[in-house]
Amino acid sequence: MAAEPGSGDCGPRRGHLAAVVLARGGSKGIPHKNIRRLAGKPLIAWVLRAALDSEAFDSVWVSTDSDEIEKVAKDYGAQVHRRSAEVSKDTSSSLETIQEFLQHHPEVDIVGNIQATSPCLHPADLIKVVDMIRTHGYDSVFSVVRHHLFRWRETMYWTGEFTVAENLNPARRPRRQDWKGELYENGSFYFATKELIVRGLLQGGKMAYYEMKPEHSIDIDIDLDWPIAEQRVKRFGYFGKGMPTVVKLLVCNIDGCLTDGRVYLNQEHEFTSYSLRDLDGIRKLLDREVTVLLISERDIRPSLISNLKLPCEFEVNVTDKRAVLQRWMSKMGLSWIQAAYMGCSDSDVEFLKLAGVSGVPADASTAAKMTDSFTCTQGGGYGAIQEFAEHVISLMESGR
Numbered sequence: 001m002a003a004e005p006g007s008g009d010c011g012p013r014r015g016h017l018a019a020v021v022l023a024r025g026g027s028k029g030i031p032h033k034n035i036r037r038l039a040g041k042p043l044i045a046w047v048l049r050a051a052l053d054s055e056a057f058d059s060v061w062v063s064t065d066s067d068e069i070e071k072v073a074k075d076y077g078a079q080v081h082r083r084s085a086e087v088s089k090d091t092s093s094s095l096e097t098i099q100e101f102l103q104h105h106p107e108v109d110i111v112g113n114i115q116a117t118s119p120c121l122h123p124a125d126l127i128k129v130v131d132m133i134r135t136h137g138y139d140s141v142f143s144v145v146r147h148h149l150f151r152w153r154e155t156m157y158w159t160g161e162f163t164v165a166e167n168l169n170p171a172r173r174p175r176r177q178d179w180k181g182e183l184y185e186n187g188s189f190y191f192a193t194k195e196l197i198v199r200g201l202l203q204g205g206k207m208a209y210y211e212m213k214p215e216h217s218i219d220i221d222i223d224l225d226w227p228i229a230e231q232r233v234k235r236f237g238y239f240g241k242g243m244p245t246v247v248k249l250l251v252c253n254i255d256g257c258l259t260d261g262r263v264y265l266n267q268e269h270e271f272t273s274y275s276l277r278d279l280d281g282i283r284k285l286l287d288r289e290v291t292v293l294l295i296s297e298r299d300i301r302p303s304l305i306s307n308l309k310l311p312c313e314f315e316v317n318v319t320d321k322r323a324v325l326q327r328w329m330s331k332m333g334l335s336w337i338q339a340a341y342m343g344c345s346d347s348d349v350e351f352l353k354l355a356g357v358s359g360v361p362a363d364a365s366t367a368a369k370m371t372d373s374f375t376c377t378q379g380g381g382y383g384a385i386q387e388f389a390e391h392v393i394s395l396m397e398s399g400r
């Protein structure tokens, strides 16, 4: 979606390109915004993952003044620049914070300032922007989105002033499909050379914009934006995988996904519970011809599963998950990319990584959560399977 900038091709550009995500600790509007969980992951994790997976940068940094953010940044694979208190104030601008970063990192020639507040970023976009800089030699590139908004001049009606239309003819109001709309900066990223930044500019020199898809363009500014951003990320975000559009099999760990992992005991029996919402999610997948296989490492009574009255397969007392999964995949003639996997424990990590799409409940183990999986907002046994099933269905329906 790169635009055609007027100045044409400017020749190749080399030099160290650093992705820099600014994440101060003291955000005002939304407390701890930069590491608050959005769709199951700390906010900064979304853009860090896109930047790292793009493999387009020589280094990926988080600039922060907070120990907590430093830890999260490192957990997600970024390097950390500890910034000074002077550039961590409410009044500090991104520009001065980036200038400070450059003073400490003289090896860096170009900065891609990626804003955590736009969490629907995809590596493919970053790869194209880096190509605009590397191959076409632009000095600065920033993200925009197209809006179809009619603008009207601001007036004070009580003074007798009249308003006028600024970008439309009211006598011939264009229909959305007959009007290209206008480009607006969307705050997702700002790439600029060191020369420009040192001169006090993030946008300047040979400039170009990069037009993002509207579904990927979201700017968290006020607290009201948060739930909208969360929905958008769940539907259109980058989950670190090839994003399959065909899913034929869901394998789901019973213990901790279908159940909440708790077992109640009396002298004769063990009891667990499940959520009807999860059965509904499974049913939705079955309706779409996805085979559902429930597995457990525990010796669960088969009648417990058959009592769910769902036409799904199950295997219990599994000692070798890999062998079971391999058997199912070859029986169905599938490759991993066509399989979905939901798990919650360390023994699921391998399969969470292999599957085309994977999900973990909110209370999964840390190792399971650190995989590139869709992290549910619900815990195991409380609707996580339903949430993941809806995510899988939206992937299949989006045709991506």
Ligand SMILES: CC(=O)N[C@H]1[C@H]([C@H](O)[C@H](O)CO)O[C@](OP(=O)(O)OC[C@H]2O[C@@H](n3ccc(N)nc3=O)[C@H](O)[C@@H]2O)(C(=O)O)C[C@@H]1O
Pocket: 022, 023, 024, 027, 034, 087, 088, 089, 092, 093, 094, 095, 097, 113, 115, 116, 117, 185, 186, 187, 188, 190, 202, 219, 220, 221
């Ligand atoms: C490059 C730039 O000018 N960014 C500014 C953007 C940009 O103009 C809009 O997004 C455009 O739509 O606007 C601001 O955006 P905001 O305040 O949300 O900041 C965006 C992200 O950067 C972090 N940040 C910002 C400044 C700073 N000195 N240190 C930081 O760590 C924030 O924590 C947050 O994760 C604004 O609304 O005031 C302030 C930002 O400085």
